[in-house]
Amino acid sequence: MKRRKHVPRGYYDAINYSVSWGDILRIVGITTSLKANPNPVRYLKLKCCFHKERTPSMYLYEGGTFKCYSCNVIGDVFGFVMRLKGFDYWKTVDFFKKHFKITPDNFQKFIEDRIKEVREQVVVKKDDGLDTLPF
Numbered sequence: 001m002k003r004r005k006h007v008p009r010g011y012y013d014a015i016n017y018s019v020s021w022g023d024i025l026r027i028v029g030i031t032t033s034l035k036a037n038p039n040p041v042r043y044l045k046l047k048c049c050f051h052k053e054r055t056p057s058m059y060l061y062e063g064g065t066f067k068c069y070s071c072n073v074i075g076d077v078f079g080f081v082m083r084l085k086g087f088d089y090w091k092t093v094d095f096f097k098k099h100f101k102i103t104p105d106n107f108q109k110f111i112e113d114r115i116k117e118v119r120e121q122v123v124v125k126k127d128d129g130l131d132t133l134p135f
């Protein structure tokens, strides 16, 4: 793929909001047991992928960020894949192109799709009453 000097910031937002942690874990082959918290802060909790531990202290948050509260590694979906796979920057870009078809050239479309999706969810939620709004 064409190498660019500068990747627009929206590219990372597109990945963080369009790619689910579940898909990432499946692709990289992490099958450790997960605890999911649906409310009010949505996250998955698992054993840290970057240090050895017996009890889970890594949190994967909705919205594409993660943090291990034991070894303090922190980042987003892009950084997670890069670090876990030992990829360099462009190899990570290729990973998201291969598995999710998101590239620094087409990311805008993914952001637009996500905005549309959120708007539709809000419309649905309004029918259920205000107390079911996510935020």
Ligand SMILES: [Zn+2]
Binding pocket: 048, 049, 050, 051, 058, 068, 069, 070, 071, 072, 073
């Ligand atoms: Zn850790």
